[in-house]
Amino acid sequence: xxxxxxxxxxTTHDWPKPGVLFYDIAPVMRDAGLLAATTAELxxxxxxxxxxxxxxxxxxxxxxLFGPALAVALGAGFILARKPDKLPPRTSSAEYExxxxxxxxxxxxxxxxxxxxxxxxxxxxxxGTAGALVELMLxxxxxxxxxxxxxxxxxxxxxxxLGMLPVTTLVAFS
Numbered sequence: 001x002x003x004x005x006x007x008x009x010x011t012t013h014d015w016p017k018p019g020v021l022f023y024d025i026a027p028v029m030r031d032a033g034l035l036a037a038t039t040a041e042l043x044x045x046x047x048x049x050x051x052x053x054x055x056x057x058x059x060x061x062x063x064x065l066f067g068p069a070l071a072v073a074l075g076a077g078f079i080l081a082r083k084p085d086k087l088p089p090r091t092s093s094a095e096y097e098x099x100x101x102x103x104x105x106x107x108x109x110x111x112x113x114x115x116x117x118x119x120x121x122x123x124x125x126x127x128g129t130a131g132a133l134v135e136l137m138l139x140x141x142x143x144x145x146x147x148x149x150x151x152x153x154x155x156x157x158x159x160x161x162l163g164m165l166p167v168t169t170l171v172a173f174s
Contacts, residue, residue, distance in 0.1 A: 002170045003037040004028065009151070009173075020099050023151065023173055025062060025122050038150060038170065042066055043073040045168040046118065046148045053145060054115040055079050057137060059105055059129050060086065062122040066150060070120055079117070081105040081133055094135040096128035099156075105132050112142035119147035119162070124169060127161025134162065 008031075010024040028034050046053075057079040058067030064080070071078040084093070084104050091106040119133045124147070134144050147162050152169040159167055 002041050004171045006171055006173050008034060023123065029065065039066060039069050041170055042148060042150060043070055046070055046074060049166050049168055050118050050146050052116055053118045055117045056120050057081055057117050057133055058120040059133065063120055065122060067120045070148065079107060081107050081136065092136055092139055094132035096132035098128050099126055105136060107136050110140060112140040115142045116145045117142040119144055122150045124149040124152040124158040125156045127158030130158060131161030
């Protein structure tokens, strides 16, 4: 059972646009005990499901919060998926839709030649970001093996973007 609860997150109505309920992970990050427990539980859940991982890939910015710790614990490298104009030229990109707009993610143009990759982010909502990460990894020749998220909004059906990939999350928002 996870220590993390929906009430550990702050919520903001109508942000970043009307009709969106934003779940803010900042209170989790500020609480040393909750931060440590969340990190340990995410790592434990990922280790149970994904024994052999070569890389963890996570998007800027909140995917960078737990992604590197997850990679270290799994004995894997970490791939930065950044927003436009944040990486030197020669990148691959994928565009995706959010509840409140269209975004893009970029990775360095590297051939990953069959590397086993774990998709990670803080939140699985509509699946746009996660789907873009899968697209980028497949385009680089990697094999997505699963996905690990801190939280999820199941009503937004983001798991559909991940197809048959196994998914683990610590807390769900109703």
